[in-house]
Every structure is written in C-alpha cells, then in structure tokens.
Amino acid sequence: MTEPEMSYRTLGVEDLRSYLADQPALAAQLGGAPADWRIEEVGDGNLNLVFILHGPAGGLAVKQALPYVRLVGESWPLPLSRASFEQTALVRQNALVPGLVPKLLHFDEALALIVMELLQPHKIMRHGMIAGTRYPLFVEAITDFMAQTYFHTSDLALPAAEKKELMGVFAGNHALCKITEDVIFTEPYEIAENNSWTSPQLDGIAAALREDLAVKLAVSRLKVLFLSQAQALLHGDLHSGSIMLTEEDTRVIDPEFAFVGPIAFDVGALLANLLLSYFSQDGHETRPGDRDDYRAWILDAVQGCWTRFEEKFLDLWRSPAAQGDAYPKVLFADAQAETVLEVERQQVMAALFKDTLGFIAAELVRRTLGLAHNIDLEWIEDPDRRAACEASALGLARDLLVAPEAITSVSALTEAAATWRLWSPPLGASFTPELW
C-alpha cells in the first residue's frame, strides 16, 4: 500500500455530497436528491474526519483519514495508508464476525475514505457507560468478536503461509503501532510533553511511577511483546470508544490500528477500559451509592469478558477449525495426546491471562497520565473527585505490573479493583511510594 497523497484532499460536507452523488449505489442507499441529504461531521476521535449522512431512504457513515493526528494537529503527521489497513482489517472481520462490525460499502484509497453502513440507534459504549446503561448482550458479542477474530488469524487456525502474508501486510501499519509504542509503553513513564494528568492531585503518584524501576521494567517487557509477538490480527485499539451498541446489537468499529500482535494487548485494552469506567462511576454518582448496582454490572462484565473469551477461544482450539501449523493435529491424534494438549491449552490461556493483566495496567496508566484520556474520567468536573478515581486505577495498575502473580483469576482481578476503589491516598506532591 503506497501513500496515495497525490490525489488526496480533505473533504468538506459539500465535497462529500458531490462525491457520493457520483456513486450510484451509495446515492441510492441515501435516496432522494443529493440536496436532500443531511450531512454532519461528528468525529470525536483522535485521528479522523467522520461524517454521518441521512437521506430519505437511509443513512451512511463516512470516515476519512487526515494526514495528521487530529488530537494534536498538523505537527504530528500520520500516513493516510491507515485507511487501507482499516479497510483490510474490516474486510477480514466482516468475513469472520459479520454481525459484529459495520458493513463496508465503499473504499477510496486515494482519498483514504471508507463508507460504511450507518449504525443507528447505536451509541458509543463509553457514553452509555457514563450514563449508567447496562448492555445485557455485550459480553457475548464482544467475546465472539475476540475469540473468532484472534483464533482464525492465529497459527492455531491458519496455514503458516497465510499467517505470514497477514503479518507482512500489516507490518506496513507501523506508524500506527508507533503511536501505541510511544503513548502507551513509554511516555507515561517519562517527562513528556504529551502527558497530562489531574494536577496537582496526581503529581506525586505520577512522579512515583516515573521513578518506579519495577514498573518501568514490567512495561518495557510488555512493549517487547507488542513489538515482536506476532500472534494474531488484533483490532489494535479495542476500548469502549471503539464499540457502538444498543441493548440488542454490538459492533466493533475503527480497526485502523490493526496489526499482527499479542492477543493479550487487545484483551487488556478492553478490560482496562471497563475498569476505568468502574473507577469513574464514583464521579458520576448523584448520591453516594446510587451507582452500586451499575458498578456490580461492570465487574460482572469484566468477569464475563475474560471467562467467555477464554471458553470460546478454547472451544475453537478444540474444534476442527484448529487446522493451523501450530500444534499440528498429526502429532496429537489419540486420546492420550488430546489430554496432554488440553493441559497445554489451559497453560497457554493462563499465560495469556498473565500478559493481559500487564496490558490492562499499561492502559490504565496511559489513560490517566498519558496523552489520550477517557471522558469517563475527564467529564468528572470536580478535580479532587476525579483524581480519587484515577488514583485507584493507578494503584491497581501498579499491582498488576509489579505483582501479577498475586492475581491468578479474573475474580481476583475484580476483587483487587474493588479494594483499590476504596483507597484514599493523600493526593498532591505529598504522595510517597510507601503508600502503594
């Protein structure tokens, strides 16, 4: 995928109207005359333009990559090729989990433009969780997405040649990976311009983390996994802002960070963002305790996400779909071999869980001390209240980084989160590492 910048231009609302007027299939989907179409730019993400279009017959969603990081500005250029990688990942995901991602309707590589079905009345999950909305079908849907897309793009399912072709294609998406490498695994642990936090309340904790060599070593090991463990095609940015849903329907959007990497990275991002919502609920209560039930729902969702993902991934691995070059069937054919292989499967999942704990921690830290914060926390107006929530997230994060062996199950993880939620450290510069 080469950079198609020669013919690229950023589209305004009227450019987009005439562009779509020239695409009969898309125009028909909207219906009526182009002048009838209502077009809004609604991008609230960090990187792109997003348009919502409504016509007499229906709607469309249009995403255009900008040649720079929207959150930061033109000073941080970013290749338009990410739209190609997003499109390639979307095609793959649509083949594997058709009901769990948006349908892809059109791709224009030169314009770095993707046209998808309009998801309505779906909401970004993060907004729903701030409002305290339960999503009863979410756990089943997201664990289907994870188990199916990771398993079927791993060496457990794919012939080695196909897996390596996939690695080769997505190795080109290194500019997006580099953002993750920097803003998740490096900057929060150094003094960096991109960082921000609730100050002065978290100054002491941020300083303690920057000085904590055990933490920095643990995060650096996770970064090595991110850089070199080519396990499966990941979403690459699987947080509650990349999920749109209703109570009945769940869709995972925006796989522009897709690459072949460690499965635990994606799983960790998802669980961390649920936990960030959990810690943030204290800031959204109108009366102390009125989010108790919702908090319990979130911790149940954390449990369910791991447990059901593990079950589904294992079921796939035990199924005839496990035709990949890893653990070749021909070497494990009889009943005794199956017993040995089943022990191995459990060990692989245990190792994946341990790595997941680390990646959860890295995400908790970067969302509170790094570049891109979550509105779950940012929308808590009282800085003391917000800092208290964030401090709990950071306390859990440190435990997960320096003593992951204490957390041997997802129940232990949710218990640790509940314990850290009740923690009230002295905030400000007076925080000392002994308090961890």
Place this chain on the structure above:
Amino acid sequence: MTEPEMSYRTLGVEDLRSYLADQPALAAQLGGAPADWRIEEVGDGNLNLVFILHGPAGGLAVKQALPYVRLVGESWPLPLSRASFEQTALVRQNALVPGLVPKLLHFDEALALIVMELLQPHKIMRHGMIAGTRYPLFVEAITDFMAQTYFHTSDLALPAAEKKELMGVFAGNHALCKITEDVIFTEPYEIAENNSWTSPQLDGIAAALREDLAVKLAVSRLKVLFLSQAQALLHGDLHSGSIMLTEEDTRVIDPEFAFVGPIAFDVGALLANLLLSYFSQDGHETRPGDRDDYRAWILDAVQGCWTRFEEKFLDLWRSPAAQGDAYPKVLFADAQAETVLEVERQQVMAALFKDTLGFIAAELVRRTLGLAHNIDLEWIEDPDRRAACEASALGLARDLLVAPEAITSVSALTEAAATWRLWSPPLGASFTPELW
C-alpha cells in the same frame, strides 16, 4: 517480490558462460576470453545449482535457484523468490559483518541468480570437521556474525518502523520457512515419507520419539516460537554446511532461509551441528581414541560459541548502539536503572539459552530421523557404528526437550553431550522408552 518465472530458465555451463560474457564487470573479474573460463557445477546442497568459475584473472561463485527442491525433485516445487530473499539478507549482512559473508557482485532476479566472490581456498566446515580440522578463529568469527546480525536487526537496535519493514519483507519468504516448519518441527515425530534413519538399528528409538508426548509438546512449543516470535533477522539455516572457512577466515553463506524469527533458532542450529560432528567422531576414528583431542576441541567450540555470543550480544546491548524501541534508554537513564536493566539483560539471555537448548534438540532429531541428514554421520559406513553415534545424539535431544531445566549452563550442555556419547543402548526394535 513477485515470481519472475516468465523469463526464468535453468542455466547450463555454456549458458552461464555467455551470460557472464555479456556482463563486463564480471567478465573482467575472470579475465581472458570466455572460452578460457573453467566452469563447474558443484552444488551439493539441497536446493540450488552452484557454479564455480575460474578465469586467468580470478574466480567467481554463481548460485541459481531451481524451481523445486533439488534433494527431492520436481515434485516439490519451491519459489524462485528465495534468491531475492537471499540477496536481500546478504546485502544486510554485508553491511553489518562485511568480512564474514561473501561479497555480493551481481543479482539477476529474473534468473534467480546470484554472483558472489569465489571463496578459496575455503572449505565447507562440515567437510573440515569430518577430516578433524581445527579452526582456531572460527568461534570469534561466528559469534561476531551472530551477535552483530541479530542485535542490529532486533528491536534493541532498530527503530520499530525499520524492524517492521524488515519483518514485512521477509514474511514473503514463507515457502522456505514452511520447509523448516515441516521437516524440523513436525515430520520427524510422525510417520512421514520424507523421514529416514539407520534401520533397523534406530527403529526403536524413532518409534519411542513418535510416541513421546512430552517430546512432541516441547517441539510444538518451539514451532510456535518459530512461527510467531519476530525477534531478529536470522540466517535461517546456520549449520556447518553453511559455513566456509580456512584456519584464518570464516564466511557464512546461503542465507536463503532468512526471516525475522527467534534468535535461539539460529544459535540452536549452529550448536546442534557442532554436537552432531562431536557424536560422529567415533565413526571417523581409525583407532579408538585418536579423535579424543578433536572431540575436546569441538566441545570447547560449543562452549565458546555460546559464551562469546552471549558476551558480544550483551556488550552491544550495553553500548550506544542500543537505540531501538525496546527497553527505551529514556526509561533507564541513571545508575540504579542501569543495574535493573543489567539484571534484565541476564534474564533475557538465560531465556534465550533455554530456548536454544530446545532448538538444538530439534536439529539433532531432524538430522538423524528426518529428511536431510548430515554427511558427518552419513559417511560412517558401518551402520552399527553410525547408529551408536546417532543414538547418543537422540538421547541428548530428548533430555534437552523434556528436562531443559537440568541444563543451566553451556558447561552442563557439553557435559551432558559427553555422557550421552558413552551411552550404548540396545539398538533395533527392542529399544524401550525406559532406557532414556
């Protein structure tokens, strides 16, 4: 790299003569008139044509990929693109360790043809070792090759973008990787047409290995590393047949299996082939004991290869060359951080050693029970004598696969090899697993 088969043709001696006559720089290197050139096809490898050319002014070596596996025949097709990957790897290696690989003089992608300097009076190391030749500078040279090429193509040295570009390019070499995946990590542990061994002497041991679930699990874990751990640009086939040397000069040739994979795979292949030579020496003695000193030299070389590789790799990691995205310098800047990072370096090397033991074992097994055997052993005419040597190699291999934790140092490895050398199992179908 696309398949250039449209204009490909296999060159005979006279085709090559006229091809080189049209290349002024190469013709000048040979000197005289084309009719004066002495051209021989000498390929004794498994995959390619190799020509040695002598002219009045000098010599050349020419390698042409065949569209199939030479060892097996046209029934096993193999892409010509491997010549491109070999050339790309050679360019990289020439930049990193210019004195340790052949100079590249010409590449013709359409013909899958590489012209290199003629190494003379260099011998293939395997032949030298069968003859009992010591190479006093070998350990320093090969450990330079390994430390420099692996370190400088790893995330310790390279920016992530460059490392991923390298991964992306060599992901295309999956047909060659697939050979390794099959003939090293799978076939020796199943009943497969490609397998052969000294029969009936090793029938019992081969059967025991095929039934040994601990062995098959260990080998399968190594295969997962081979499939998914993108650590550094490897040679991919680093055995004593891929090394040409004199007592003064060492060159690593034939990197057509190059890909970005686990460093321990290459290191294990090298050490295993030294150990195969060690076990084979009993078969080359004219009087019992007359190779005792040479055996001691080989075990010293095994020790030196690991020890000096580890020292050199660590020195590079401690040096200003460690500018890669892994363990970023900015997080480990002061003296206390350096202490912590040094402990981590030792742990990383210990883990690499443990994986190396496994890959040694996999190579020992495949060279005695699989498709491609070594002349170190094949040239022992008496099958009982040969089988005794091979059984020792297989005994060590099994220990390394099922109980690697017992071997915590390279001294322990060479001691284990010496112990297994003296092992005399009942050979034939009567061998029982209890004897392991």
